[in-house]
Amino acid sequence: MRALFEAIQSRFTGSSLDTALGGRLAMGQGRQEWAMPFGVYFLVGNVADQLMEHCSIQFSLFDDAPSAGRICDAYAVLTALFDNCDLPGVGNPGNLGMERSFSQLIRDEGVWHYIVEYSLLIERK
Amino acid sequence: MSAVFSGDFDLSQVKQGLDSHLLATANQIAVEARRRCPVKTGQLRDSIGVVKTRRGYQVVAASPHAAPVEFGHAQVTGGALKVSGRGLKRGETSGHVVGHVPPHPFMRPAVMAVASRQTIAEYALPSSSEIGGSLGALLGGAIGEFLLGPVGGTIGAKGGRHLGKKYGVRAGQAAANAAGGIVADHVPQFLDPAGTKAEQGRSGAISVEPK
Numbered sequence: 001m002r003a004l005f006e007a008i009q010s011r012f013t014g015s016s017l018d019t020a021l022g023g024r025l026a027m028g029q030g031r032q033e034w035a036m037p038f039g040v041y042f043l044v045g046n047v048a049d050q051l052m053e054h055c056s057i058q059f060s061l062f063d064d065a066p067s068a069g070r071i072c073d074a075y076a077v078l079t080a081l082f083d084n085c086d087l088p089g090v091g092n093p094g095n096l097g098m099e100r101s102f103s104q105l106i107r108d109e110g111v112w113h114y115i116v117e118y119s120l121l122i123e124r125k
Numbered sequence: 126m127s128a129v130f131s132g133d134f135d136l137s138q139v140k141q142g143l144d145s146h147l148l149a150t151a152n153q154i155a156v157e158a159r160r161r162c163p164v165k166t167g168q169l170r171d172s173i174g175v176v177k178t179r180r181g182y183q184v185v186a187a188s189p190h191a192a193p194v195e196f197g198h199a200q201v202t203g204g205a206l207k208v209s210g211r212g213l214k215r216g217e218t219s220g221h222v223v224g225h226v227p228p229h230p231f232m233r234p235a236v237m238a239v240a241s242r243q244t245i246a247e248y249a250l251p252s253s254s255e256i257g258g259s260l261g262a263l264l265g266g267a268i269g270e271f272l273l274g275p276v277g278g279t280i281g282a283k284g285g286r287h288l289g290k291k292y293g294v295r296a297g298q299a300a301a302n303a304a305g306g307i308v309a310d311h312v313p314q315f316l317d318p319a320g321t322k323a324e325q326g327r328s329g330a331i332s333v334e335p336k
Binding site: 029036038044064106110111115117 | 192193196197198199201222223224225226227228230233234237238240241
């Protein structure tokens, strides 16, 4: 799993999503002092059989702007970066790429929350 | 997996079989979700249930805080975040975002766990039936031939295959059970974890639907 999180972080670093979020993307939990917008990703779950490991990863984008424009832009940049992307060094011998399986925009207590979920099949020897 | 139908069969029986299997799967997901859900007062755990829909069954977490727990949320204090001119009344103050509350997913991991067990059962049952049948035919044929000659060998092989399949399936069920699988007396359906979405309703409740 460490290789997976490192691959996500290295893909994010220096990307247009990095610019859109001002570098504020963390694994697990966002920092309390962070300004909006920011992003969080975490492992929803993973199940393994003898050949593959099926992982589900959720990205959450948060924004407190009155309109949904900024968060929708961040969503577009996120999906352009991670949809069907290759994550080098993840799996042995490799993986079958990130596939977007679910996304939903909600507004809770005045904060926009974009939930984006990806499925990933990691090969194992 | 393929199935061969021969002769007349009643479509309502097929529907009934599928229906009972979907209900069993939904119940398994609900049990797993209850086991995985974080408990403070027990309200969220107790709100997880199975409801019948037009298309099948849904596993529902009806508590209003089900979705924030499953997906995580921003932490806002002092009421909802409002902007002047957009829902902020005179004399009313807006809330402040003070951080992020990480998610504690319970519904989606439950779906994934049940789906993976069903896959084990799907592989275990037919293969164990096949292996049991072959071994039974070999043994029955040898015994029949030894006792009654070539004709006895053929009859013995047929009987042996039938018995071997029966006991092979039982062995497969035991194997799948040992792996924590769901075993029904019909062919288990593969449930695609990626195809089964967790959906959030307006009230904050969430639901998943076995397909």
